[in-house]
Amino acid sequence: MKTTSIMIVGVGGQGTLLASKLLGNVLTQQGYDVKLSEVHGMSQRGGSVVTYVRYGDRVYSPIVDEGEADYILSFELLESARWISYLKQDGVLLTNTQKTWPMPVITGAASYPEGILEKLSAMADVQAVDALALAEQAGSPKAVNVVLIGVLSRRMSDIPESAWLQAIEQTVPPRFLEMNLKAFRLGREF
Amino acid sequence: MKKLLLGNQAVARGLYEAGCRFVSSYPGTPSTEITEFAAGYDEVYAEWAPNEKVAVESAVGASLAGARSFCAMKHVGFNVAADPMFTASYSGVNGGLVVCVADDPGMHSSQNEQDSRHYAVAAKLPMLEPSDSRECRDFVKRAYELSEQFDTPALLRTCTRVAHSQCLVELHDRVEPALKPYEKNPRKNVAAPANAVLRHAEVEKRMDALRAFAETTDLNREEMGDTALGFVTSGTCYLYVKEAFPEASVMKLGLINPLPVEKLRAFAEKVDRVIVVEELDGVIERHMRMHGIRVDGGKDLFGCQGELSQNKIRRAMGVALPQARRYDEAVPGRPPVMCPGCPHRGLFTVLSKLKLTVLGDIGCYTLGSGAPLNAVDSVLCMGASIGMAHGFTKILGEEAARRSVAVIGDSTFMHSGITGVVNLAYNKSVATVLVLDNSITGMTGHQQNPTTGLTLKNEPTYPIKIEDICRASGIERVRVVDPQDMAATEAAIQEEIAADAPSVIIVRRPCALLKYVKAKPPLAVDPDRCRGCKACMKVGCPAIRFTDGKASVDATLCVGCGLCAQMCKFGAFEGGEDK
Structure with a gap:
């Protein structure tokens, strides 16, 4: 099987690392060769963050380059615009509609672009979801990451739902399990 | 397994x-x-x-x-x-x-x-x-x-x-x-x-x-494939080469010092073109050229700055790249910033207001150099702030000393700030040092250090006090302030920069991300009281926005530290911490 490339993009602090951990867990249990690459340290402090996930029979590079991503799972709208050049021609962008202002917008040095979702939808195959609303419906605004994993899981039809549920059980603390399972289902059924 | x-x-x-x-x-x-x-x-x-x-x-x-x-x-x-x-x-x-x-x-x-x-x-x-x-x-x-x-x-x-x-x-x-x-x-x-x-x-x-x-040694491995192209490479670059040119021949080096000579020469003789792929400097390439081994491409193709990737190698080799679509409008950057509730924010707001020359150091507080605080003048290496403040004020004199401070974190101070403080006392400096003590090594993701009272294995140990070290080093003017109280912090800095002696202010409040630091309820702006003066925007908090002439708070980010409320002259911020 050829290698599939996924990017998870967002803002430092949004919980993208848990999303990539869940994904890595699921893909490993399915028996794939898996590589993940993420950046720690300074850029995590509210900066633009990206995690690369690749799987298949034999994966070489741990990173995804421009024009290579089968899926981009985006936690924030401006980040979708920033990373869209990494999407493969027939790739799919799955994006949260949440907006988090970067510092240049807060200081007034730049403005948050208007109509991002409309523009992206005209350029590529896009599924938009208000993951914050669904996370709050599940019980916590922090569950945005699990909602988005639910959205992605629907696309990855080669992986059974039970594998995702098992990975969530193994990854999140027991007292948050029920809330996270609800968040996952809300994303998956969206 | x-x-x-x-x-x-x-x-x-x-x-x-x-x-x-x-x-x-x-x-x-x-x-x-x-x-x-x-x-x-x-x-x-x-x-x-x-x-x-x-x-x-x-x-x-x-x-x-x-x-x-x-x-x-x-x-x-x-x-x-x-x-x-x-x-x-x-x-x-x-x-x-x-x-x-x-x-x-x-x-x-x-x-x-x-x-x-x-x-x-x-x-x-x-x-x-x-x-x-x-x-x-x-x-x-x-x-x-x-x-x-x-x-x-x-x-x-x-x-x-x-x-x-x-x-x-x-x-x-x-x-x-x-x-x-x-x-x-x-x-x-x-x-x-x-x-x-x-x-x-x-x-x-x-x-x-x-x-x-x-x-x-098998640490250096020849993988023969199509002999039209032979790559010499190591580390992560090997994976990029395999991704971009899976059919090509590769000499994968696992032992990168000392490098082999005859093994590389033999490989070069087996392939039509020899390309050396390495990030940063041309260490392998120079070694090969020094030994008269043919190199057909290396730093001339890839340069010596930044990371490589599969596309960078494809581009340098003249191979078509995967098609990519472009967002046709400028996308504002998202630089890293101090977290909401960060104890450094109050201090840098004061430093920015006082327009002091700030000799900075390595840590989260390097972020004080970014807009809108723009409060840092220099960053060099671990511990450099104190030595640089000493040299800076020796040359420019007492007037400059009244307009400048060194800023260094608790862990960086323990790493290589102590000798700098000894030097201030010994060589009769008048510099002022601010030690930002947030009770943890922050930027690298919360490691214990000699001031925190815990070892790496979480066993209790003697918590070294920064004020004791400074006093023992011969600094007589040592005091502690809470950066959450911006008025008191400003008064302390004004006093110490005016003093004709070296002084240390320990600016102490734990990192907002520590588990034991509990977030307070988010603040909210009363739009009737907000005059749109943007005073609150000066703290550079990622949780504050300004739309339609009024400030507002992003409740998903705010941790209720209340610095914005301290900045507001009109009492427009409600909730969070009582101040």
Whole structure:
């Protein structure tokens, strides 16, 4: 099987690392060769963050380059615009509609672009979801990451739902399990 | 069992499996997690040292005592450790000694992108470079074998992509090598001139033996494919080459110092074009050219700055890139910022207001240099703020001293700020130092340090007080302020910069991300009271927005610190902390 490339993009602090951990867990249990690459340290402090996930029979590079991503799972709208050049021609962008202002917008040095979702939808195959609303419906605004994993899981039809549920059980603390399972289902059924 | 391991986690696994008993490191991205994961093994003693020099010296001591020992550091940490490393090269080892140095091409989290391979050449030490997590684990074990076989410290070089990527690793059991008996041997271990002259001869003999080893070891692997193109490469670049040119022939180098000569020459003769792919400097390329081995492309194609990738290699080789669509409008950048509730924000708001010259240092508070605070004038290396403030004020005089401060964090102060403070007292400085004590090593992701009262293994220990060190160093003016109270912080700074003596202000409040620091309810803006003056925007908080002439608070980000409310003259902020 050829290698599939996924990017998870967002803002430092949004919980993208848990999303990539869940994904890595699921893909490993399915028996794939898996590589993940993420950046720690300074850029995590509210900066633009990206995690690369690749799987298949034999994966070489741990990173995804421009024009290579089968899926981009985006936690924030401006980040979708920033990373869209990494999407493969027939790739799919799955994006949260949440907006988090970067510092240049807060200081007034730049403005948050208007109509991002409309523009992206005209350029590529896009599924938009208000993951914050669904996370709050599940019980916590922090569950945005699990909602988005639910959205992605629907696309990855080669992986059974039970594998995702098992990975969530193994990854999140027991007292948050029920809330996270609800968040996952809300994303998956969206 | 196969497990998905981070490169750094795999290095720690290698330490465990190799029977390493002693680990001492100072945190530094991208090396930090190695030591944290190593601390998770009961069989491995692991600690945070105050800096990389002490870490290496401790590991050399543990090696002398007969144990397999280890240190990890980032590339610039090796500068600090270079003094013991260069002479440890002469003394050699008793128990195996491996030192991991993690480079950061592209400077994801560093102040420069120096290439550590030069150190291996200069200090005459073998250096191994893994490509992925599996090799991280394997090469640690190989490095211990080399260290003990050739009586030398061995270096393991990683980079950000290897350290922070994950792949599947088959786990093995730990071996438990017996402690090598310690025997007094001054000829070997006392680096006095008469002994060192003899040891240098041994070092050269060792390098000859290692050069012969490099020709035959399976660490350097020839993968013959299509002979039209032959790549010479190592580390993460090997994976990019395989991704971009899966059919090409490759010489994959795992031992990158000393490099083989005849093996490379033989490879070059088998292929039509020889391309050297390496990040940062042309170390392999220069070695090949020096030995008259044909190179058809290298630094002329790839340059010596930043990271490479599969597309960068395709582009340099003139191969078509995957098609990519472009967003046709400028996308505002998203630079890292201080977190909501960060204790540094109050201090930098005051420094920005006072328009002081700020000699900065390495840590989260480097972010005080960004807009809108723009409060930092210089950042150089760990501990430099204090020395620079001393030189700056000596030259520009007392007037400049009344307009400038040094700013340094608690962990950086313990790393290399103490000698700077001693110098202030000794050489009659009038500089003012602000020690930002947030009770943790922040930027690298919350490591304990000598001021926090806990060890790496979370055992209670003596919490060293920064104020005691400053007083003992001869600083008479030492005081403590809470940066959450901006008025009191401003008054303290005004007093100390006016004083005709060196002074230290400890600016103390724990990092907002520490588990025991509880977030308060978010604030909200009463739009009727907000006059749109933007005073609250001056603190540079990611949770405050300004739309339609009014400020508002993003309740998902706000932790209720209330700095914005302190800035507001109209009482428009409600809730959060009472102030």
